[in-house]
Amino acid sequence: MGIRSSDSAVADRNGADRKLMLVALGVVFGDIGTSPLYALRECFNPDHGIAVNEANILGLLSLILWSLVLVISIKYVGIVLRADNRGEGGVLALSTLVSTATPNWKLWGPVSAVGLFGAALFFGDGFVTPAISVLSAMEGLEVASPQLERFVLPGAVAVLTGLFLMQRHGTGAMGRLFGPVTLTWFLTLAALGLLHIGESPGVLLAINPMYAVHFFINNGGMGFVTLASVFLAVTGGEALYADMGHFGRAPIRKGWFMVVWPALVLNYFGQGALLMNNPLAVANPFYLLAPGWLLPLLIVLATCATIIASQAVISGVFSVTRQALNLGYLPRLRVKHSSEQEIGQVYVPTVNWLLFAGTLTLIISFRSSSALAGAYGIAISSTMLIDTILVMMLLRVRQEPHNRKMVALLTLILIAELAFFCSNLLKFDDGGWLPVLVAIGIYVLMSTWQEGRRTLAWLIAREQMPVRDFLSMIEKDPPLRVEGTAVYLAAEAGGMPRALLNNLKFNRVLHQRNVLLTFVRPEVPFVQSEERIEVQNLGEGLWRVTARYGFMETPNVVTALRGAEEKGLAYEPESTVYVVGRENPTFTTGSGMPLWRKRLFAFMGRNSQLAAIHFGVPSHRLLEVSSQVKL
Template sequence: MSASKSSLAALTLGAIGVVYGDIGTSVLYAVKEVFGSGHVPFTHANVYGILSILFWTLTVIVSLKYVVLVLRADNHGEGGLIAMLALASTAVKDRPELRQTLLAIGIFGTALFYGDGVITPAISVLSAVEGLEVISPAFRQYVVPITLVVLFALFAVQKRGTGGIGKFFGPITVVWFLTVAGLGVVQIVDHPEILAALSPHHALRFMWQQPGTTFIILGAVVLCVTGAEALYADLGHFGKKPIRLAWFLVVMPCLTLNYFGQGALLLERPEAVKNPFFNMAPDWALLPLVLLATMATVIASQALITGAFSVTKQAMQLGYLPRLQVQHTSEHDTGQIYMPFVNWGL
């Protein structure tokens, strides 16, 4: 019994590091992008509206859709769009036209996921290393070379397996989540009235009064749930229970506290809208926070990489891709794999 508990704890810690790295770093840019786009006038009512939209987007899309419902749709322990596609095509095998339509949709969605796997490591690591410019503009010329080295190192360690990587990334990501929660709590204590944005009526009012603006800022709002598809794709690596425990006990509460902390800061200092996340930190904490954010965004790339391995393996099994080399990296978890061709392709 104690062994299973310890393995559950280890898998949950690994899931925090590997599965939630991407969605965990969205606090760095989601609020900034919404107000930075120039489409949303800066008013107290709009701050409440945007926070409410972010909170309910997380609740409906991640908590309800993915964590509660979609995780139930596993195909022999594997997750991701291909797994769902296999289940759907089996359910309508006597209706060939509908089966073809579902197949086209599934392949399209999988292609988008590969696109995410290509873009996310590059963008997240680059944005992380650009934090060096906050410390000193003299670092600007080193940003791209350092990014290339970090990316190469990240892909080079993949063959060690997600279990080992998760053990290393998990504790760092837990520190990251506790830090973002702490930053948020400090601001919320000063302006507890911001918690009123938990009510969905603020989101509905914003959408009713500004439908055009709501549509335009969807691209920025959706940044708060980036990485949610990886949560499902990495199902085979960690299992349902650790992924659900990690979300409800650690990730969701910490993200919510940070978003509301950013909102509380904006109520007091509207000029902080240029970079609300880093403006929450006191001056003495800026350097450690930039370094921690850099590590967290490097880790964010991991969910997409492991997800790409899982999706490719499933596509091969269903006959949608030619056979590629698959290396199993764990003696216990069959879902933990490494695919050299996919790794270096990304």
């Protein structure tokens, strides 16, 4: 009986893993899974001057294969997935993990800045990926019939408009279709590739990495330029790490090695085999893999796959926005939870419409996926470099015996990624400047908000009255007490909040019970429920409540007070008033941040979501108290 129960448990666990792997196919691998639409075609872009002959075809296929092996299979799947921050991945989670792991406090600032810029680059990617993916799918209409070329651009605009309009409804219903559709897509990739490999099995010689070496020898400088196009085959690899928190390591690894990697390799090799037999097919080797009767269905399937890839990137941008908000890198924005079951499913309206405007501008400006390819690589290659550097730092800090081998292997991969990055830099004038400019702009916004908040918090803390002095003051000169409870949102769990002191100073009254509620953000994604709430009785009807929320969680005043109630603090919602302070900065010159950054910080503050709304304060019991601070 015991053996049967054990077998049943194993079967249930394996079944759950398979379902999770199926869902992960759509969310995690959507971006890299659509690369065959344009990667090999761009390698033979006429601007590169690479002849469509057998030697070059084998060389490029070898480069693509070994790039997938080194960058995705070994680096991300084999090494980087181990560097999780309590199960969460992504460049922000990684930078906070490195900062907390290193004993050298001088490195905290640079590591934080690198992670912040990596997140900013991811935002830049969020503009380009939907544009290039959907455009490349719609360009199949040209292959089906030259007369349909005029519908490519309007079709891409219509698809993306519908996609961004659907974001406010959440991805739950659509998400259930992601896995099966993406599995169908990968099986189709594999089948189309096998069909042509069988006709030209000599293409399998590209497994030998020496063909990649000969490619550079034969093509010299233009071979290096073509590396930027080869890199298109691994774009989307960073999503494996960023989405780890939703699925865990095992489903991602199984999905990659069992489905995605074999399908991609077979399709690329199939395209190579097609080009060996018909060099003219270089105009669009992916769609020309399919027989004529299958082409309309393939265009529909490719469009669905690119929508899924775009959705995965958009959802990733929402997730990174939420992390940045909770870590204090962005002003408060409205965040809507689109699922009651899945904590990671969020919708950020402001970011959604900014992405929509940016993506639409790219499509109308560049008009083709080939033109957009130049704008695609710099941001992603930079993000991958940052991931590699941060993981190497983490491995060196931890100083475990087997880490030396991984650092040595990552050093080799870092050299390859530097080559990709330098090759992409050559496309800076062809559109590569765009995501970099977006990333710089977002980095300036985030770093300005972070520095402004830090300065503001220091100025307020410097003027705060210690709790001991406050208790002594009201003991010597007791104020008038009124019935009920007042909850004051305090930014720091230290002295007395300015809102309480101003209320006492001007109104000369104090509630019978006063609660100082502070939300603390430990640099972890989630906080255990038993560690979330801390209650301290300070005396004289004064209580301090500290509520801890990770950067993947959403703080809430009522929920925190309910938790405090379980630890002895009486909470009566209908006799409680919530007091929120608002600090209005005034500008001074000659100290601190430059004046333009102070003005930018103030502008962001004025346009941020009200603290009361952000923290879920009941509006019918809210009192706001304003004060000025010289910044």
